[in-house]
Amino acid sequence: MPAVSKGDGMRGLAVFISDIRNCKSKEAEIKRINKELANIRSKFKGDKALDGYSKKKYVCKLLFIFLLGHDIDFGHMEAVNLLSSNKYTEKQIGYLFISVLVNSNSELIRLINNAIKNDLASRNPTFMCLALHCIANVGSREMGEAFAADIPRILVAGDSMDSVKQSAALCLLRLYKASPDLVPMGEWTARVVHLLNDQHMGVVTAAVSLITCLCKKNPDDFKTCVSLAVSRLSRIVSSASTDLQDYTYYFVPAPWLSVKLLRLLQCYPPPEDAAVKGRLVECLETVLNKAQEPPKSKKVQHSNAKNAILFETISLIIHYDSEPNLLVRACNQLGQFLQHRETNLRYLALESMCTLASSEFSHEAVKTHIDTVINALKTERDVSVRQRAADLLYAMCDRSNAKQIVSEMLRYLETADYAIREEIVLKVAILAEKYAVDYSWYVDTILNLIRIAGDYVSEEVWYRVLQIVTNRDDVQGYAAKTVFEALQAPACHENMVKVGGYILGEFGNLIAGDPRSSPPVQFSLLHSKFHLCSVATRALLLSTYIKFINLFPETKATIQGVLRAGSQLRNADVELQQRAVEYLTLSSVASTDVLATVLEEMPPFPERESSILAKLKRKKGPGAGSALDDSRRDPSSHDINGGVEPTPSTVSTPSPSADLLGLRAAPPPAAPPAPSGAGNLLVDVFSDSPAAQPGLGPSPEEAFLSPGPEDIGPPIPEADELLNKFVCRNNGVLFENQLLQIGVKSEFRQNLGRMYLFYGNKTSVQFQNFSPTVVHPGDLQTQLAVQTKRVASQVDGGAQVQQVLNIECLRDFLTPPLLSVRFRYGGAPQSLTLKLPVTINKFFQPTEMAAQDFFQRWKQLSLPQQEAQKIFKANHPMDAEVTKAKLLGFGSALLDNVDPNPENFVGAGIIQTKALQVGCLLRLEPNAQAQVQWSEERGEGMQSVGGQAPQPVCGTLSRQQQQQPPWPQLQRHQPPSCAWLLSPQHQVAGSGYLGPVDGLFCFLLWLPWL
């Protein structure tokens, strides 16, 4: 029966649609639409009251226009009117319009909610379903607030029709996903679980979705669902294909329900009850067996549905990871799919096998498919399938097959799609390093990488090869020989020149014995590339040249000639010019001994987690695009506060990348075990604040009013981020959601502070039982006293209340106090825990100091626990003014003209607490090229953490009046290169290495006079 006749009365609409379709151009279409809009507008405004039918028709036209991509700014009211119509179709169109087009116009929402309420109460199942659909489609918070309490009731009511139950379950699911706090748990939850036993398959299907989502948050409440799900699954799996009638899909019984049940089971560990477990294993085996049976239908739908269940079963087996037998069977099954003619199946098989490879039971089984996977990498026509194959090869790689896999991936790289090249490069680099048995293979591999895909070899990769070669003397000679050969290619990638330049500069002497690679040959080979290279590479080569002067005195004259050339000495680039000038002077002024010291071979690098691995993790993170979005979103969130945008380089916002770079893994210079060590503390101001430890009781002042910490929920996930905004700032908005805004104003003097908290009710409804309290987790009550004044327990809609806090810092502290806000809104209890923006630096008093004082004190503070150092990457452009403002906000004085390098920031201050005062010195060294800042803090009181009296600040000031350069100038160069210290007379006073370690800087220094 042609559908057009089915209940279709809206000819006007059909005419309009075909008009639009007949429009020859975009302009004609817009013209036609505008005409229609004007027509509808006049009809709506007209004096003649429209009947339901016309209203429906016009609303429908508007909807169509909207779906064509045009904006609609009227008609909402008419749509809402349709909701209260008794005619089904009018109601239906009204709901459709609203669910597609509703905006959070509060006036309208109330009307809509009213209509929905009526329909929910109507006991007409069709109307109830429409209303439930509308709630689910809109799913806004307002709707949630209005109906979250009713829907569970409808869901478990004995007299609800099946179709209503289905809609109610899914509607509730939707609301729960949108705002979980609105859906109250209660006795209905137990009854929802029993819907798994319902006669009606549709109800079961809907209920499983709901339970799967709910049980993730409250696994214990829904524990009983496991055995019910297993028995349901077992009944479906063992049923004949016709038993379930209309729920059989192409001879597969209830595929959707089966998949959902298997999903649900993945929320829990394997069942403990032996009987249940036995039954489940039987089910899983049945599914695996069925996969071997001949298909009941040739239709792709049959096999898809069957395989959907199979893949979900395999996911469950992998999730349990405890049944070796099943794991191996799963792997064999996937192995068959690897050669299936359906691309979809090959894709999915590669994907699931990737997770199987990480299970100890099936790793070996996965490995047997290596040839097939390699073949897939070579022959698949679809890039997304090839990508999966590459992932799987990476996952199945171990020592036994590393060489084969790496060479295959290298071969693939030559033809790989540009989009995935960098990832493949990283993977090859990691595998080569991780499974290298002999390092000459490793060196070969990386050089091959550079040769094949030089553009995609990131700094991390070639830094890493330098580190490894530097640290292992057994490979240095081989590396020198190999790079020398590689450089002989007429065209080689710039990264190759960098690696080659560095390695020859260090280890060129190891191959100098061979006349084919004698020092002059090495030099002229490198220098032949010089002019084609970028500034950074040229700078590196200049460092290689000066190293050559030390390694091979016979090249000195030639190299000095090169350095002396006008093109170097007067180079427009400052870095190159400076290097040329200094290296030339160094080579002519310094004695051979000094040269040998300064230009000594690099010391081994400290071992750390590979930065390449970190980079891969970052790349694989949640979508490359979302990372960008984050950085874009970040500034705006600061803007709300209307303050200066903080440069995270100075504020404590921990950049996620810094984490991955393994900074945490490296032990911080000052890490005393004392729980509240000041050394730790300074590190922590610059990193994220540690999670508050619950424990001990409330503060004495609050003992009777405030709930114990065990009643306080954990701080909200954003608490740290919110706190970080206030490290360098005293005023602003601490928190804001749809209900509540909390503003902060605070001032601090010495060890005292006063804070005003402003709680604004953003809704139009009164908050009841409003009680904000301050809680001191852990030892904090002995460290910080906070007195709070009580506030009125009711906050009217739109009103703001103020709370005053008096704060006294008793001694140094690490964790901020918690602010717990509870109130009832519309009958529902709300609670919220934040971190109060009180950090130790609020009690930081600036101190002025002359350069000499500063450095003398700095030197005195040399015990490890007196120093904290952190190198971090700047997330924002480093602007000196912004940084300055931040440091001042941090609390220290900024000392000008102290550090010889004007780029660096130097500060001093005293942390004031009731028990003791701690002097602190601070240096921040921005490195604009690497976007890295190096900050150091030293505090003389730090060793007193154990409870000793602080060292008098001036006690030993005069001890160090020695004849030594006050603050030697540090010459630094781009990585990787050496650096040395020059005394004011420009004599070399010490040498060191300043180079990249995992993409950051490491500075090692030898001072002859120390």
Place this chain on the structure above:
Amino acid sequence: RFMLLFSRQGKLRLQKWYLATSDKERKKMVRELMQVVLARKPKMCSFLEWRDLKVVYKRYASLYFCCAIEGQDNELITLELIHRYVELLDKYFGSVCELDIIFNFEKAYFILDEFLMGGDVQDTSKKSVLKAIEQADLLQEEDESPRNDPEEMGLANPSQ
């Protein structure tokens, strides 16, 4: 997360979002995704990773049906979900074609709503979904007697 129907010419025919997304973002996503999907060749697999989502799509004649799902969701069953929806449309309209969906877009939405809700399957039985729709149609027919006003005949239409 969302479901889109669009034609080979890149015209959007139906969109359904199961997660609050701003209008601007929606338009951007639709444009981007259409480009990606339309560029794929027929023999390629029906799944692709896009942003942080998985996209499952299938082409029926000139229409692409496209679903975005989350990482751990089952791809094959989603593919069959699309097929079941097409079957429903087909059964309802009687050998469905793109024009049916254009002219009866509201019906296409109703059927989808009856089948999927909040992004989850509500009922997988073809019969019960169609029964619900037919019931609704029945109600509609009772409501309405044939009408004969001039605009219905397209007479009030200025372009004719």
